[in-house]
Amino acid sequence: MSSKAVLEAHGLVKTFGHVVGLGGVDLTLYPGEVLAIIGDNGAGKSTLIKCLSGAMLPDAGNIAVEGNGVSFRSTQDARAAGIETVYQTLAVAPALDITSNLYLARERRRPGILGKVFRMLDTPDMKKHAKNHIDDLGITTLQNINQAVETLSGGQRQAVAVARAAAFGSKVVILDEPTAALGVRETGQVLKLIRDLRERGLGVILISHNMPNVFEVADRIHIQRLGRRVGVITPKSHTPAEAVAIMTGAMTLDPAEADGELAET
């Protein structure tokens, strides 16, 4: 292990009545790596990231950020700890414009009395930063940041959600199916964004069904099956076909491989 984990989870359990969402899942994420999470429908991928992003409270288990134990009661808590999430549903407010969405729930106020007493938003400043930020990320599909999000295409909305996470995530960015609704070129842009985040030393968690994407961009691949982690592999150690086989239960990993330690060297 060359560096300390930026995000660690041990024994996460989450049940929904009789349904076991997570049956004691471990997860380790290092800074500057892309960890893909794959698994069939109902394998617990979404539940896992909801627990990591504060959208859901696990019934049992520990989560640590940079070695310090945390307990996220809301997405705000996770964000405060430096974890940003792009949900599959995108979590954008359709009627608000791009800038308002980027800054939703972390609006900036004017300096001085206007901001302190009259709680006035610093709209020009937010617009300027939003514009700069989108340019920095090389997102060319968003032309007019005053546009309402509902007037955007699926790919453009995705870009807004990813830009928001990239702009504010200081340690970890979690992306749930970020390319599911995208065309070839837009997918390429999102994958490039993911690599840029890794370059900046962030830990990236990518949930995806798209094996070519996963094998193209991931450093390690965490495989979920029936609410448990059945193994951690790398694109070098296994082929996509083997990954699918493990995911569906057609193939099992040795315990030594399954705990993920081999893959991390």
Added chain:
Amino acid sequence: MSQALQASSTAEEIIKPRNTVGRRMHSVLHRLPALSPLVVLIITCVIFSLANERFVRPENLSILLQQAAVVGSLAVGQTLVILTAGIDLSVGAIMVLASLVMGKLAAGGTNGVLAFAIGFLLAVVAALLNGLLVTRIKLPPFIVTLGTLSIFTALTLIYAQGQTISLPSGTFLTWTGDTIKIGRFGLTIGVIMMLLLYAVFAYALRQTAWGRHLYATGDDPEAARLAGVRTNRVLLSAYVVAGAVFGIAAWILVGRINGADPNAGLNANLESITAVVIGGTSLFGGRGAVVGSLIGALIVQVFDNGLALIGVNQQYQVLAVGILVILAVSVDQWIRSVKS
């Protein structure tokens, strides 16, 4: 060869999105939801002033504003609730209950300021009850306020014991009925308060984080929650702040009728919703502007006043308002459906 080229260019033309009038109108209305009611207001004002020149006289316009003051201020609070995709059927009942408490206390010798403060607090608490039932027990706002409408109305009647209360002018509670002359215009303090309420909430909704969160929560509560908005807190705040507005509306009502009457605001519940809807705010939440509700309240009064001036049966006013409500909701559907 040239024919083939021509064919491809026509295909291009067909596929290319055209900037039609409808499309442009859609995008303008999308940004400015209060624009279509404003156009309606201006057109009706022009028509009525052509039909009877007394309509535009300052004296008449002053009366029109005074008549709109009570429903107009209720509509401010109603707008807040409707923006969260809720609805408050009990606004008038809360106002009348508060006004009766204010009036009865003052008539019984309580200091006017204290009487106002107690009535105002009661309005806030009543609205808080609505908000708690919506956010904690997760009941639909329609059902909650349908229930509290009956409860508050009954409490009002029980408390009033069939009495109406009249207060002498010149007291604190009837101050809202005092008139300030500006040229030939006579604005009551109540009208000025209503306009101030609109100014304050236009600012709060557009320029503060609270306003953004209110829109986001009404638009898509789950998305707002995931983005980090404390949606339950925002919802509750909308009801409570609306309650404060109803408390002020109660004061305006006392000044307007120089007292308190348990039967004064019978139609105010629905009239406030009418004003908000005609004003272009979407009943599905997340869309609209508070200034639209002022325009909506004025449109209703203009019809009322204008038709009376030209000697048309008052029932036509009710008919016209009904048609406007249907039109306004249709326009809203259109704005929300087509993507520009």
